[in-house]
Amino acid sequence: MDRPWRLHPQVSVRPESFGALLYHFGTRRLSFLKEPGLLALVEALSAHESARAAAAAVGLSATDLGRYQGSLAALAASQMLVEGSQL
Numbered sequence: 001m002d003r004p005w006r007l008h009p010q011v012s013v014r015p016e017s018f019g020a021l022l023y024h025f026g027t028r029r030l031s032f033l034k035e036p037g038l039l040a041l042v043e044a045l046s047a048h049e050s051a052r053a054a055a056a057a058v059g060l061s062a063t064d065l066g067r068y069q070g071s072l073a074a075l076a077a078s079q080m081l082v083e084g085s086q087l
Contacts, residue, residue, distance in 0.1 A: 006046035008082045022080050
């Protein structure tokens with residue numbers, strides 16, 4: 001949570017009423033973000049020095065961040081997120 005993360009360059013985000021769809025053009029994997037808060041966090045990652053800072057910037061509490069930590073780990077494991085920032 002204290003390292004920089006960003007969407008993989010080959011990932012496209014399509015907002016939906018339930019949250020969003022993430023599609024990785026390289027792996028051809030599809031992921032569903034079922035909460036708008038998680039979508040806001042994912043979209044803010046590249047503009048901040050850590051996931052924790054991105055969460056604070058979009059108004060997520062420490063409790064929210066704890067809930068989303070597993071989701072961020074799963075997105076990283078599936079190569080939807082990569083370590084590093086675009087600052």
